Amino acid sequence: MTATGSIVRGIVAPHPPHLIYAANPPQNEPRSSGAGAWAPLHAAYQRLRASIAAADFDVLVVHTPHWKTHVGHHFLGVPRFAGRSVDPIFPNLFRFDYQLEVDVELAEAVRDEAAAGGLCTAMMRNPDFRVDYGTITSCHLVRPEWDKPVVCISSARTAFDYSNEAGDAEMLVLGQATRRAVERSGRNALLLASTSLSHRHFTEEPADPEDPRFEHIYNRNQALWDQRLLGLVRAGAGRQILDEMPDFIEQSMSECKDGGLSWLLGALGVPDYPGTVHGYGTVIGTGNAVIEWDPSAAAAAGGAA
Numbered sequence: 001m002t003a004t005g006s007i008v009r010g011i012v013a014p015h016p017p018h019l020i021y022a023a024n025p026p027q028n029e030p031r032s033s034g035a036g037a038w039a040p041l042h043a044a045y046q047r048l049r050a051s052i053a054a055a056d057f058d059v060l061v062v063h064t065p066h067w068k069t070h071v072g073h074h075f076l077g078v079p080r081f082a083g084r085s086v087d088p089i090f091p092n093l094f095r096f097d098y099q100l101e102v103d104v105e106l107a108e109a110v111r112d113e114a115a116a117g118g119l120c121t122a123m124m125r126n127p128d129f130r131v132d133y134g135t136i137t138s139c140h141l142v143r144p145e146w147d148k149p150v151v152c153i154s155s156a157r158t159a160f161d162y163s164n165e166a167g168d169a170e171m172l173v174l175g176q177a178t179r180r181a182v183e184r185s186g187r188n189a190l191l192l193a194s195t196s197l198s199h200r201h202f203t204e205e206p207a208d209p210e211d212p213r214f215e216h217i218y219n220r221n222q223a224l225w226d227q228r229l230l231g232l233v234r235a236g237a238g239r240q241i242l243d244e245m246p247d248f249i250e251q252s253m254s255e256c257k258d259g260g261l262s263w264l265l266g267a268l269g270v271p272d273y274p275g276t277v278h279g280y281g282t283v284i285g286t287g288n289a290v291i292e293w294d295p296s297a298a299a300a301a302g303g304a305a
């Protein structure tokens with residue numbers, strides 16, 4: 001750990017369980033056919049892992065849309081969790097035995113900063129709590145070694161109960177709180193927004209779920225929204241992304257409604273420097289991109305950190 005912590009990278013890390021299934025890690029019981037439907041996203045994650053291989057970091061901080069909390073923003077607060085995670089929609093693809101360690105001290109620091117910022121918060125202290133598959137999938141795809149502790153943040157329901165604008169306002173406060181806590185803690189952190197982009201998906205599955213002849217964009221309008229958002233990422237237009245986020249969410253049925261991308265942009269200080277899009281691909285028709293922002297590289301190049 002360093003005296004003053006920092007956000008080493010901000011990463012959009014989508015979590016379709018299909019990507020775990022296709023990779024056949026020993027923790028996952030189902031075996032894939034290897035037909036290759038999701039190769040573009042696997043290649044994107046490979047490029048990301050190569051890009052962060054030399055990075056010095058202590059912890060993964062992940063915001064997940066599949067731990068849904070109706071009263072406030074919750075944080076895992078037990079040092080160790082283990083169990084079997086089964087995807088409720090795709091139990092044929094994802095039955096994953098997980099063990100993960102939690103940086104409880106940092107989780108509590110983020111919670112404290114979020115509470116100081118006016119957000120409703122809670123710590124999850126149940127040692128038998130089943131960690132959601134969004135967290136597990138994103139963490140595995142970014143860091144399959146499982147050698148770093150995590151901080152896991154739930155998805156509060158503000159956008160669903162009130163409006164996209166109200167949800168985003170909270171996520172920006174949560175992002176700023178996360179940044180303050182990381183800096184105070186002395187940790188070097190990778191931040192993971194576990195989220196897809198456009199999210200309309202197929203309702204039928206082929207005999208081989210990994211059949212590449214089946215996989216394609218479901219809705220052209222939504223895919224065009226994805227491309228617009230990725231163009232803004234490449235242009236370093238973080239403020240514009242936030243300005244358009246409520247419409248993007250509504251018109252592409254985006255999983256960003258759960259707040260992960262807005263949280264990440266807030267934690268990064270709303271980047272005005274480009275993010276790297278490592279790749280884009282569909283899973284059951286949804287749009288997914290692996291994106292990396294490197295604040296220190298941007299600062300070295302003369303941009304904002």
Ligand SMILES: [Fe+2]
Pocket residue numbers: 015065066134196255
């Ligand atoms: Fe999801």
